[in-house]
Amino acid sequence: MKNKLTLLFIALVAGTGLLKAQSNEACLTTGSIFSEHAKVKNYDAAYEPFMKLRNDCPKWSFALYQYGERVLKDKIDKSSGAEKTAFAKDLIKMYGEKYANYPDKTKKGENIADMAQVMYDNGIGTKMEQFEKFQEAWEADKATFTNAKSLYVYFTLAVELQETGELDLQEIFTLYDDVQAKITEEQNASAKNIEPILEKEDAGTKLSSKELRSKKIAESNLENYSKVAGAIDGKLGKLADCDNLIPLYQKDFESKKNDIDWVKRAAGRMSGKECTDDPLFVKLVEQLDKLEPSAKTALYLGQLAEKNGESSKAMDYYEESANRETNPDDKAKVYYRIAEKMRTRGSYGQARSYYNKAVEAKPSMGIVYLKIAQMYASSANNCGESVFDKRAVYWLAADYASRAGRIDPSLSSAASQTAASYRAKAPDKTMIFNAGNQGQTIRIGCWIGSSVTVPNL
Numbered sequence: 001m002k003n004k005l006t007l008l009f010i011a012l013v014a015g016t017g018l019l020k021a022q023s024n025e026a027c028l029t030t031g032s033i034f035s036e037h038a039k040v041k042n043y044d045a046a047y048e049p050f051m052k053l054r055n056d057c058p059k060w061s062f063a064l065y066q067y068g069e070r071v072l073k074d075k076i077d078k079s080s081g082a083e084k085t086a087f088a089k090d091l092i093k094m095y096g097e098k099y100a101n102y103p104d105k106t107k108k109g110e111n112i113a114d115m116a117q118v119m120y121d122n123g124i125g126t127k128m129e130q131f132e133k134f135q136e137a138w139e140a141d142k143a144t145f146t147n148a149k150s151l152y153v154y155f156t157l158a159v160e161l162q163e164t165g166e167l168d169l170q171e172i173f174t175l176y177d178d179v180q181a182k183i184t185e186e187q188n189a190s191a192k193n194i195e196p197i198l199e200k201e202d203a204g205t206k207l208s209s210k211e212l213r214s215k216k217i218a219e220s221n222l223e224n225y226s227k228v229a230g231a232i233d234g235k236l237g238k239l240a241d242c243d244n245l246i247p248l249y250q251k252d253f254e255s256k257k258n259d260i261d262w263v264k265r266a267a268g269r270m271s272g273k274e275c276t277d278d279p280l281f282v283k284l285v286e287q288l289d290k291l292e293p294s295a296k297t298a299l300y301l302g303q304l305a306e307k308n309g310e311s312s313k314a315m316d317y318y319e320e321s322a323n324r325e326t327n328p329d330d331k332a333k334v335y336y337r338i339a340e341k342m343r344t345r346g347s348y349g350q351a352r353s354y355y356n357k358a359v360e361a362k363p364s365m366g367i368v369y370l371k372i373a374q375m376y377a378s379s380a381n382n383c384g385e386s387v388f389d390k391r392a393v394y395w396l397a398a399d400y401a402s403r404a405g406r407i408d409p410s411l412s413s414a415a416s417q418t419a420a421s422y423r424a425k426a427p428d429k430t431m432i433f434n435a436g437n438q439g440q441t442i443r444i445g446c447w448i449g450s451s452v453t454v455p456n457l
Contacts, residue, residue, distance in 0.1 A: 026056070026057075027053070027056065027057035027060045028060075030049045030052050030053055030056070030057065030060075031049075031053060031057065031060045031061060031064070033049045034046050034049035034050050034053055034064075034067070035063060035067065037049070038050075038067035038070065038071065039067075041070075043070060043071045043074040043075070044074075046067065046071050047071055047075065050064070050067070050068050050071050054068070054094070054097065058097060058101050059101050059102075062102050062105050065094065065097070065098035065101075065102065068094055069091070069094070069095075072087055072090060072091040072094060073091065075087040076088050076091065076122070084122065085122060085123075085124065088118050088119075088121075088122035088124060089124065091118050092115045092118050092119065092124075095111050095112075095114055095115050095118075096115075098111065099111050107141065107144035108137075108140050108141040108144065109137045109138070109140055109141030109142060109143065109144035109145035110137075110141075110144040110145060110146065110147065111137075112133065112136050112137035112140055112141075112145075113134060113137035113138075113145050113147060113150045113154075114147075114150075115133055115137075116130060116133035116134040116136075116137060116150065116153075116154075117147070117149070117150050117153065119133055120153050120157070127157055127160060127161060128161060128166060130157055131154070131157040131158060131161055134150065134153070134154040134157065135154075137150075138154070138178075142182065145182070146182075146186055148183075148186075148221075148224040148225050148227070148228045149224075149228070151179055151182065151183060151228060151232075152228045152231055152232060154175075154179065155175060155176065155179050155232050155235060156235055158171070158172055158175050159172060159235050159236070159239070162239075169239065169244070169248060170248070170252075172236070172239060173239075173240065173265065173269060174265065176232065176236055176240075177265065177268075179232060180229060180232065181329065183225050183228060183229050183232075184229075184329045184362070184364070186221065186225055187221075187222060187225045187226070187229075187364035188328070188362060188363050188364050190217075190218040190221040190222050190225070190364070191218075191222065191363035191364040191407055192363050193214060193218045194214070194215055194218035194219065194222070194406070194407075195363060197211050197214060197215045197218075198215075198403065198406060201215075202399070219406070219409070222364065222407070222408070222409050223409035226408055226409045226410040227409075227410070229410075230410055240269065240273055241273065242270070242273055242274075242275035242278070245266075245269055245270055245273060245275055246270075246275060246278050246280055249266045249269075249270070249280060249284070250280055253266075253280070253283065253284075257287050258291070260288075260291050260292055263284060263287055263288050263291060264288065264296060266284055267281070267284040267285060267288050267296065267300055268296065270284065271299065271300055271303060276300075276303050276304065276307060277307065281300075281304075282304065284300075285297060285300040285301060285304060288300070289301070294324065295320075295321045295322070295323075295324035295325035295326070295330070295331075295334075296321070296325075296330075298317045298318070298320040298321035298324060299317065299318065299321040299334055301317045302314045302315070302316075302317030302318045302320075302321060305317055311341075315338065315341065318334055318337060318338050318341075319338070321334045322334040322335050322338065322357070328361045328362055329361075329362055331358075331361040331362075332357075332358040332359070332361040332362035332365055333358075335354045335355070335357040335358035335361065336354070336355070336358040336365070336367075336368070338354045339351045339352075339353075339354035339355040339357075339358060339368075339371070340371075342354060343371065343375060348375045348379060348447050349447040351371075351375065352372055352375065352447075355368045355371055355372055356368070363407070364407060364408060365407075365408070366403070366404040366405065366406075366407035366408025366410075366411050366415070367404065367408065367411060368404075369400045369401065369403045369404035369407065369415075370400070370401055370404035370411060370414070370415055370418065372400050373397045373398070373399075373400035373401040373404065373418065373419075373422070374397075374418075376393055376394075376396050376397040376400065376448060377393070377394060377397040377422055377425075379393065379446065379447065379448060380393040380394055380397070380425075382446055383444050383445055383446040383447070383448050384444065384445070385445075388427055388431060388435050388437075389442055389444070391425060391426055391427050391431075392426065392427060392442050392444065392452055392454070393444055393448065393452075394422040394423065394425045394426040395422075395423070395426045395452045395454075395455075396444065396448070396450060396452045397422045398418075398419040398420075398422035398423045398426065399419075399452075401415050401418040401419035401422060402415060402416070402419045403415075405419075427454070429457055432454060432455065432457060433457060435454075437454050438454050438455065438456045438457050439453065439454060439455075439456050440453070440454050441453050441454075442454060
């Protein structure tokens with residue numbers, strides 16, 4: 001009897017192993033058919049093996065979900081009505097399956113945001129349900145919620161819900177700050193990635209295929225985030241005007257004046273919108289200085305001093321604010337403010353120093369390069385011994401103007417036009433030929449203290 005039981009157990013194990021082997025072989029066969037069709041974008045042919053793999057072999061490969069996303073999106077694009085909605089809902093379901101089967105390879109925030117985007121694009125659920133799905137992505141993993149379009153839709157839904165009374169105005173302001181901070185973070189990352197590549201390119205060094213790909217990705221990201229940041233500003237529109245901010249904060253001041261986060265946001269919003277003439281701004285600054293003296297209070301005190309005509313005192317406060325500020329974006333804004341004050345006074349050397357500090361804190365702040373270019377151009381007649389050297393300054397100005405557009409695509413049109421106008425004022429081919437200095441380096445004196453290479457004919 002014992003021997004019979006042993007033989008039965010061995011047979012069962014062998015049978016299970018055989019079934020498993022057959023199952024694995026079937027998965028490999030189906031997977032091969034699926035991937036071959038998907039790779040050549042024959043999504044109609046890939047659909048049947050894709051569905052079989054989802055049901056029978058959900059852990060066949062992560063490629064199941066990568067290609068599967070394309071297959072279902074193709075189905076959505078080619079269908080309409082109830083069928084289109086059904087495919088959209090299945091795509092959302094597949095995103096859930098992807099995370100369930102490959103949690104380590106799936107970016108949680110990005111994955112949930114993709115679900116929310118499909119809901120929005122295909123009219124699935126109410127606006128509040130769509131917003132809450134984006135909110136879920138934001139709260140689950142903000143670090144991977146990076147899609148520019150989804151960030152824009154997330155904020156757009158919030159504004160629309162505020163208009164219908166489902167969200168209050170303060171929630172919109174808070175979300176605006178958070179989303180714009182995220183966009184700035186992503187812009188800075190792309191600007192840092194592209195900076196060494198641009199320097200290499202400007203030096204005339206040929207870029208590798210990997211560098212060209214990295215440059216293309218960074219430029220695309222910078223352009224997309226720049227557009228979205230501007231569009232979000234437009235969506236906020238009049239909601240953030242002084243006429244709305246002042247009564248909102250006046251109403252809540254007494255009840256929230258000891259809430260440090262509320263006071264910071266209120267003072268910051270009024271400062272950013274230049275609502276500094278209202279007595280409420282003074283109250284907010286005084287309260288913030290009482291609760292937590294910081295870089296922000298120094299900035300606001302500087303603004304108040306400037307309003308009172310105390311320019312020197314204001315600059316001292318701005319310096320203090322910049323030195324104490326730990327948020328790179330805010331530090332850049334303070335340095336930029338100081339630089340602008342110096343530029344309008346004609347202190348170009350000091351202005352450039354502060355502009356450089358601003359772009360060091362926020363690498364995506366392309367406007368800095370445009371401002372430096374403008375100062376170089378306006379100093380051309382004063383920074384060179386010969387006519388040729390004076391006009392050579394425009395090459396340097398053009399280079400800086402061009403960089404502004406590459407770092408911040410929202411400036412590309414203005415930067416391109418400015419650079420072209422500067423190059424038109426630089427020495428032409430005849431002047432270069434007569435001077436016989438093509439390819440040579442010219443040292444530019446005075447406050448500029450830089451050099452420029454004469455183009456080869």
